[in-house]
Amino acid sequence: MIENIAPVVLTMQGAALLIAFVRLVKGPTLPDRIVAMDLIGVLVIGLSVVLAAATGIRETLDAAMVIALIGFVATVAYATYVERGHPE
Amino acid sequence: MIDIITAAVWIAGSLFALLAAIGVLRMPDVFTRMQASTKAATLGLGCLLIGGALQLGDLGSVIRLLSIFAFILLTTPVAALVIARAAYLAEVPLWEGTVLDERSASADRASGNSSRMNS
Numbered sequence: 001m002i003e004n005i006a007p008v009v010l011t012m013q014g015a016a017l018l019i020a021f022v023r024l025v026k027g028p029t030l031p032d033r034i035v036a037m038d039l040i041g042v043l044v045i046g047l048s049v050v051l052a053a054a055t056g057i058r059e060t061l062d063a064a065m066v067i068a069l070i071g072f073v074a075t076v077a078y079a080t081y082v083e084r085g086h087p088e
Numbered sequence: 089m090i091d092i093i094t095a096a097v098w099i100a101g102s103l104f105a106l107l108a109a110i111g112v113l114r115m116p117d118v119f120t121r122m123q124a125s126t127k128a129a130t131l132g133l134g135c136l137l138i139g140g141a142l143q144l145g146d147l148g149s150v151i152r153l154l155s156i157f158a159f160i161l162l163t164t165p166v167a168a169l170v171i172a173r174a175a176y177l178a179e180v181p182l183w184e185g186t187v188l189d190e191r192s193a194s195a196d197r198a199s200g201n202s203s204r205m206n207s
Contacts, residue, residue, distance in 0.1 A: 001091035002143065005098060009136075012102035016109035023112050023121070031118045031175035035125050038167060039112055042129040043105055045156065046136040050098065053143040061152040068156050072163040079167075079174040 006054035013047045034078045041071035094139045101135030104128045117183040118175045126168040133160055 017040060024036035045067055048060040111124025134157060141153045182189060 001095060005095040009098045009102045012106050016106045019109035019113050029118065029180050031171055031178070031180055032121065034171055035118065035122050036112060039108060039125045039129055042133055046101065046105055046133050049136055049140040049153065053140040058144070058149055061149060065152060065156055068159050072167055075167040076170050079170040082178050083174040
């Protein structure tokens with residue numbers, strides 16, 4: 001059951017990652033790229049959690065925790081950079 | 089039984105993640121994009137984490153997944169607020185269909201009863 005459903009879920013997450021990456025490349029302003037990067041972080045967390053549950057390799061959960069912690073700090077740092085007046 | 093619940097929750101979660109990505113691609117300006125990303129991605133990730141916790145089941149994994157969920161739930165609104173504030177202060181253009189910009193001076197005049205007008 002899970003062996004059948006996990007590839008579907010992983011494919012959908014991969015498609016979402018690709019779409020978010022299109023916005024990261026296109027994004028006309030820097031805040032657009034920050035939003036896309038934030039979304040990519042959340043999607044990678046979901047991807048590694050599904051991978052851990054489907055394969056039984058539990059070490060990816062630790063990686064997901066680290067990505068969650070660092071993603072927030074990176075977003076706040078980027079936003080501070082934009083707010084100080086460096087638009088590009 | 090657990091497998092069926094996990095499958096349903098995972099499909100829902102990855103649908104929400106896909107919707108968030110499509111919203112980020114298709115929405116017209118930064119603020120609506122941020123709205124789509126933070127709301128849908130948080131719900132989608134929550135569904136995926138619940139499914140993972142059901143599937144793995146041992147104590148260490150469940151504690152890790154719950155802490156990821158709590159952290160994401162606490163920090164996503166803060167990150168969205170910080171991005172929106174920075175984008176507004178950097179004068180990123182709003183969508184031309186925007187109805188009300190509550191921080192602008194003209195909105196202050198239109199409402200007429202704000203404390204900044206009276207002082």
